[in-house]
Amino acid sequence: MDLGKSKVLIIGGTGYIGKWLVKASLEQGHETYVLRRPEAGFDVEKNQMLLSFKKHGAHLITGSYNDHQGLVKAMKLVDVVICAISGVHVGNQILLQLKLIDAIKEAGNIKRFVPSEFGTDPSRMADALEPGRATFNEKMVVRKAIENAGIPFTYVSANCFAGYFVGGLCQYGHNLPSTDSVILYGDGNQKSIFVYEDDIAAYTIKSIDDPRTLNTTIYLRPSANILSQRELVEIWEKLIGKQLQKSCLPEQEFLNIIKVKDYAEQASMNYYYHFFYQGCLANFEIGDDAEEASSLYPEIKYTKMEDYLKQYL
The missing domain is CATH 3.40.50.720 (NAD(P)-binding Rossmann-like Domain)
Structure with a gap:
């Protein structure tokens, strides 16, 4: 130590x-x-x-x-x-x-x-x-x-944990990427931010003795991982050498699906709504009163989602 x-x-x-x-x-x-x-x-x-x-x-x-x-x-x-x-x-x-x-x-x-x-x-x-x-x-x-x-x-x-969202190509209830089809939320173009859990922890621990992160918020926004659902799907398609059949789920239909779920599922699906329909993770600029982790700690070689998805091949 x-x-x-x-x-x-x-x-x-x-x-x-x-x-x-x-x-x-x-x-x-x-x-x-x-x-x-x-x-x-x-x-x-x-x-x-x-x-x-x-x-x-x-x-x-x-x-x-x-x-x-x-x-x-x-x-x-x-x-x-x-x-x-x-x-x-x-x-x-x-x-x-x-x-x-x-x-x-x-x-x-x-x-x-x-x-x-x-x-x-x-x-x-x-x-x-x-x-x-x-x-x-x-x-x-x-x-x-x-x-x-x-x-x-x-x-x-830290935004979207890769383990929760990336394996299923951001589809609720899916943990493994399909090689046949995918449902896109809306047009699939709202940007989200995906971070491997190992990197989330590394950035967090790195920050605890840093005076620059005292009494502030640090956002984890590794640039290569600011992706839309559609872009994530395209990365997977490139890896498997095949186009997936795509269908789009309109916003109101998704909201209607949420309404009939139990409390726990409603809470979970709400996150998907805010992330992939509203784009709440990436639709703002970080202000002067906050810091961005990958800029503070460039020595941490974060995992890009292309590399993360390779484990499913």
Whole structure:
């Protein structure tokens, strides 16, 4: 471990993006701690993952959101806290971070807090459709609490996780790219931004000791990965040497489909609507009050989506 680097506590380390963050923190030489909640011992897969973290040099700390003093004790061991708990379709899960904020305030030593965002910038989603908007609203509640408490922070807007969107060529409910046909949302030309999870974690960890990212938002916008759904399909077609049969799903038809789904599916499909019909990820310029990660850290050789798609050949 590099003694000049911050000590990092990752909460939600066994979650989807959390495991990538643990890996990146260790690879970049940080002394890394992972919160192990007591209930993890009953989940064989999570327990094995935690043991794997330990094998690779991470420290495991048992703690719970309901154990305030235990959280304070954990905070005092580190300099940076990164939260990666999932907020998707889980009522008030994101708001558990308010308990972390209370512990950070009492500990008094944390130099940077990275709350659980890692997707769309919630400050730009006030007009998002319900029920998906609830998650954005909760993230803004957390932001307000962080800033009111005077806790140093970095917000990470990573846009579309490649693992969720790219394999299925952005089609909801698909995880593997078809070699026959594809449904395009609208005309398929709205730009989105796709980032491999390994790169999301690498950029996040790189930012935690950087004064340029203190008390600001970093957007992950690697230039080669700012693509429309149609462009992503064309990359896949080039790789397989075949044209897919394409059909277009009009906006109103997609909205009608959402209406008959259950709560969880409505929330998921809302993201697809905002990304691929409205283009909410790439239809604005980053202002002077924010930073772009691939420009800050050109030494990170991010994965282009053409290379990402090759794994499916």
